[in-house]
Amino acid sequence: GSFMVNNYYMDSSDPSYEICQRVIRDMTQYGVCVLDNFLGKEKGLLVLNEVLEMYRSGIFTAGQLVSNPGSTEAQTIRSDRITWIDGREPHCFYIRQLIGQVDNIVLKANKMVNNGKMGDYIINGRTKAMVACYPGSGSHYVKHVDNPNKDGRCITAIYYLNLDWDVKRCGGLLRVFPEGTNQVADIAPIFDRMLFFWSDRRNPHEVQPAYSTRYAITLWYFDAQEREEALRHYKERGQPSSSK
Numbered sequence: 043g044s045f046m047v048n049n050y051y052m053d054s055s056d057p058s059y060e061i062c063q064r065v066i067r068d069m070t071q072y073g074v075c076v077l078d079n080f081l082g083k084e085k086g087l088l089v090l091n092e093v094l095e096m097y098r099s100g101i102f103t104a105g106q107l108v109s110n111p112g113s114t115e116a117q118t119i120r121s122d123r124i125t126w127i128d129g130r131e132p133h134c135f136y137i138r139q140l141i142g143q144v145d146n147i148v149l150k151a152n153k154m155v156n157n158g159k160m161g162d163y164i165i166n167g168r169t170k171a172m173v174a175c176y177p178g179s180g181s182h183y184v185k186h187v188d189n190p191n192k193d194g195r196c197i198t199a200i201y202y203l204n205l206d207w208d209v210k211r212c213g214g215l216l217r218v219f220p221e222g223t224n225q226v227a228d229i230a231p232i233f234d235r236m237l238f239f240w241s242d243r244r245n246p247h248e249v250q251p252a253y254s255t256r257y258a259i260t261l262w263y264f265d266a267q268e269r270e271e272a273l274r275h276y277k278e279r280g281q282p283s284s285s286k
């Protein structure tokens with residue numbers, strides 16, 4: 043769904059001011075930004091409990107391949123279980139709070155930096171939240187780019203929920219291969235960690251095999267212009283767009 047950006051004055055007394063500056067600086071400099079203790083332990087646990095409840099209720103499906111859903115090959119390329127939510131569903135109150143918090147940061151950051159453009163994007167919408175679970179039997183996700191062909195998504199925002207995650211024991215590392223350098227960014231999917239990165243070819247990434255159950259909530263934010271062009275492009279060709 044999309045949302046209106048309400049006009050507000052952003053002053054430095056606002057507690058999220060520093061966080062937005064941090065996001066702008068890291069995204070501009072590295073194209074990747076990691077924020078720890080994003081919600082704080084108490085709220086983080088409330089979100090985790092809602093995700094665990096959802097998983098127990100069995101509404102997660104095997105991660106479909108965007109290219110050819112329903113194939114058995116999906117198990118070899120990615121073995122996560124996912125469900126899409128907009129946060130208004132029952133028993134998602136705290137996940138909705140999380141989504142609101144991430145919207146807040148992304149939209150404020152986008153407005154704070156040179157006349158409302160962060161990385162030359164004007165962010166005016168996002169996908170629903172994708173709640174993913176890697177079952178932990180060596181489940182992984184092969185190296186890929188989230189948005190290789192200008193479908194409108196500019197920022198990937200991932201919130202990790204995994205308590206006491208030890209990469210040596212549990213694996214599940216997210217490895218980002220930022221374009222133009224042979225430096226990789228290894229990001230452990232630890233509890234209450236928020237990650238942002240540009241969704242396009244600048245950030246190929248993979249999830250290494252996980253040996254414990256690994257949960258994450260992902261939002262993709264749209265750039266107004268790229269999204270508008272993508273939707274027009276799909277309409278002309280009558281192809282379904284990834285308009286979650």
Ligand SMILES: Cc1cc(NC(=O)CCC(=O)O)nc(C)c1Br
Pocket residue numbers: 105108172174183186187188189200216231247249258
């Ligand atoms: C459905 C879907 C999920 C993901 N997720 C990851 O890359 C894992 C990130 C992490 O959990 O650390 N990426 C794409 C391009 C699609 Br499509």
Ligand SMILES: [Fe+3]
Pocket residue numbers: 186187188247
């Ligand atoms: Fe991805």
